[in-house]
Amino acid sequence: MPDETTAVATPPHLQLVNVWKRFGEAPKQTVAVRNVDLSIEPGAFVTLIGPSGCGKSTLFSMISGLLPPDSDGSLLLNGKVQQDGALLGKIAFMPQRDLLFPWRTVLDNATLALEVEGMPRRRARAKAEALFPEFGLGGFEQHYPHQLSGGMRQRVALMRTFLFERDLILLDEPFGALDALTRSMMQRWLLDIWAKHRRTVLFITHDIDEAIFLGDKVVVMTARPGTIKCEEAITLPRPRDLGVVTTPEFMAVKKKLLAVVEEESLKTFAAASP
Amino acid sequence: MAYGLRFIRSAWPVASALALLLLLWQFGAAALDIPTYILPRPAEIFVTAIAKWPLLGDALTVTLIEAVGGFLLGAAIGIVLAVLMILVPPLEALLMPIAVVINAVPSIAFVPLVLLWFGLGMESKIAIGALAVVLVVLLNLLAGLKRPEADAINLMRSFGAGRIGILWRLQLPAAMPGLVTGLRVGLARSTIAVIVAEMMGAYSGIGQVIYQATGQVDYLTVWAAVFVASLGSLALYGVLVAIDRKLVWWR
Ligand SMILES: Nc1ncnc2c1ncn2[C@@H]1O[C@H](COP(=O)(O)OP(=O)(O)OP(=O)(O)O)[C@@H](O)[C@H]1O
Numbered sequence: 264m265p266d267e268t269t270a271v272a273t274p275p276h277l278q279l280v281n282v283w284k285r286f287g288e289a290p291k292q293t294v295a296v297r298n299v300d301l302s303i304e305p306g307a308f309v310t311l312i313g314p315s316g317c318g319k320s321t322l323f324s325m326i327s328g329l330l331p332p333d334s335d336g337s338l339l340l341n342g343k344v345q346q347d348g349a350l351l352g353k354i355a356f357m358p359q360r361d362l363l364f365p366w367r368t369v370l371d372n373a374t375l376a377l378e379v380e381g382m383p384r385r386r387a388r389a390k391a392e393a394l395f396p397e398f399g400l401g402g403f404e405q406h407y408p409h410q411l412s413g414g415m416r417q418r419v420a421l422m423r424t425f426l427f428e429r430d431l432i433l434l435d436e437p438f439g440a441l442d443a444l445t446r447s448m449m450q451r452w453l454l455d456i457w458a459k460h461r462r463t464v465l466f467i468t469h470d471i472d473e474a475i476f477l478g479d480k481v482v483v484m485t486a487r488p489g490t491i492k493c494e495e496a497i498t499l500p501r502p503r504d505l506g507v508v509t510t511p512e513f514m515a516v517k518k519k520l521l522a523v524v525e526e527e528s529l530k531t532f533a534a535a536s537p
Numbered sequence: 538m539a540y541g542l543r544f545i546r547s548a549w550p551v552a553s554a555l556a557l558l559l560l561l562w563q564f565g566a567a568a569l570d571i572p573t574y575i576l577p578r579p580a581e582i583f584v585t586a587i588a589k590w591p592l593l594g595d596a597l598t599v600t601l602i603e604a605v606g607g608f609l610l611g612a613a614i615g616i617v618l619a620v621l622m623i624l625v626p627p628l629e630a631l632l633m634p635i636a637v638v639i640n641a642v643p644s645i646a647f648v649p650l651v652l653l654w655f656g657l658g659m660e661s662k663i664a665i666g667a668l669a670v671v672l673v674v675l676l677n678l679l680a681g682l683k684r685p686e687a688d689a690i691n692l693m694r695s696f697g698a699g700r701i702g703i704l705w706r707l708q709l710p711a712a713m714p715g716l717v718t719g720l721r722v723g724l725a726r727s728t729i730a731v732i733v734a735e736m737m738g739a740y741s742g743i744g745q746v747i748y749q750a751t752g753q754v755d756y757l758t759v760w761a762a763v764f765v766a767s768l769g770s771l772a773l774y775g776v777l778v779a780i781d782r783k784l785v786w787w788r
């Protein structure tokens with residue numbers, strides 16, 4: 264497990280230095296993201312939590328290269344500064360909505376990124392098919408998205424993201440729309456997958472339990488304009504099972520984070536109702 | 538095999554509705570004592586159609602070739618234009634106003650000009666048929682190509698897809714339902730435009746048969762021609778429905 268207290272020789276996998284994003288012009292300008300500094304170590308599972316509208320998705324758009332950050336700051340991948348748009352195609356990004364294509368079967372949705380990369384269809388399909396049991400989708404290869412449940416759609420979107428083999432994965436609230444039971448199952452399942460594939464994961468969530476349960480590190484953002492409020496290393500042993508959420512260690516971290524998140528959420532409300 | 542079965546299943550409601558209509562017409566007209574010179578009975582029309590089949594069959598062949606030719610040409614132009622406009626947005630701003638102006642006039646109004654330019658043969662009918670199709674295909678396809686939201690386009694970009702990749706894997710499939718609508722409306726329009734154009738000047742074709750029979754006050758032949766033309770467009774429509782199923786396969 265990477266531990267940010269020990270100095271490492273290798274550069275962080277991803278580094279954000281003074282990243283800003285403003286929308287619109289001076290009088291009616293929205294500052295979505297402000298002065299974000301963040302380092303993510305290779306192989307780490309980092310969860311990002313913050314009130315609604317604080318700029319989490321905007322941050323992801325910038326990290327995946329879709330949106331250029333304002334010129335004040337910079338994005339570094341493996342220690343190298345990335346120009347605008349240079350990150351496109353380098354990061355596996357799963358957006359907030361599953362965005363499955365209704366005209367593609369589950370199998371062909373999963374291979375979308377591989378096809379874009381130019382892999383022949385047959386090889387892409389063979390590669391994806393091997394992952395179906397692991398993703399709990401065995402037997403659904405030839406179904407269309409509208410025939411799936413919400414949890415299954417989410418797993419297809421995750422598989423599509425994993426098949427786009429990049430070392431850094433961005434997951435924007437992948438389980439946000441799921442019921443509590445499915446959600447907790449998917450969390451454990453995701454940890455299994457992550458343990459097997461060992462990628463660096465940056466995971467957005469609204470749920471403090473989820474953030475702690477999954478993460479090596481929880482990053483809390485402030486209300487808009489969002490910046491990093493604090494970072495909390497989670498030292499709970501892995502592999503984690505359902506039991507950890509009732510341990511005193513978990514409770515202590517949760518209590519601490521709840522207070523911080525509550526404070527920021529209240530600010531969001533205060534700003535919304537002047 | 539399954540395909541034939543599906544065809545029969547989707548065709549029989551149409552067939553039985555038509556049969557019912559013809560029966561009602563046949564016996565209703567007789568019951569109401571409508572004179573046959575005002576409304577001939579279907580049986581009479583049927584007999585006339587068979588008697589005049591050499592003439593009507595040739596005319597139908599010509600009309601169908603013109604309608605399908607015009608349809609294919611117009612659809613091809615519409616599709617190419619829509620794709621170009623998506624790839625080169627300034628083209629849309631430039632060409633759309635012209636297209637809207639042309640579309641504001643019924644394509645039939647261009648028949649005299651087109652006859653002047655292309656003569657009385659099939660070329661002029663194909664041209665007018667194409668004109669009737671281009672815009673409806675263009676507009677429907679263009680709207681379909683613009684349907685994918687920014688999020689879906691961004692997903693493709695994040696995978697490293699370029700303009701063409703996004704067009705091919707996202708925008709074109711998303712536009713298929715719109716294209717199918719355009720093709721359906723287009724085919725009907727091209728058939729109508731071709732027949733009207735034939736009435737205004739042609740060597741052959743259903744429209745010309747109707748025109749000449751009208752001149753000779755031979756209304757039974759007019760009716761027979763109308764019947765044959767209806768059957769022809771029904772067959773075309775059936776082909777198109779089959780193509781639709783191929784284009785929008787996932788529904
Ligand atoms: N393209 C844009 N133009 C203008 N403002 C934008 C744009 N994109 C985002 N914003 C604004 O930036 C702020 C942050 O949005 P963002 O979607 O990043 O929030 P979020 O933290 O992901 O919220 P949620 O948790 O609800 O998903 C919002 O106030 C939003 O209105």
Ligand SMILES: [Mg+2]
Pocket residue numbers: 319320321359435
């Ligand atoms: Mg968001």
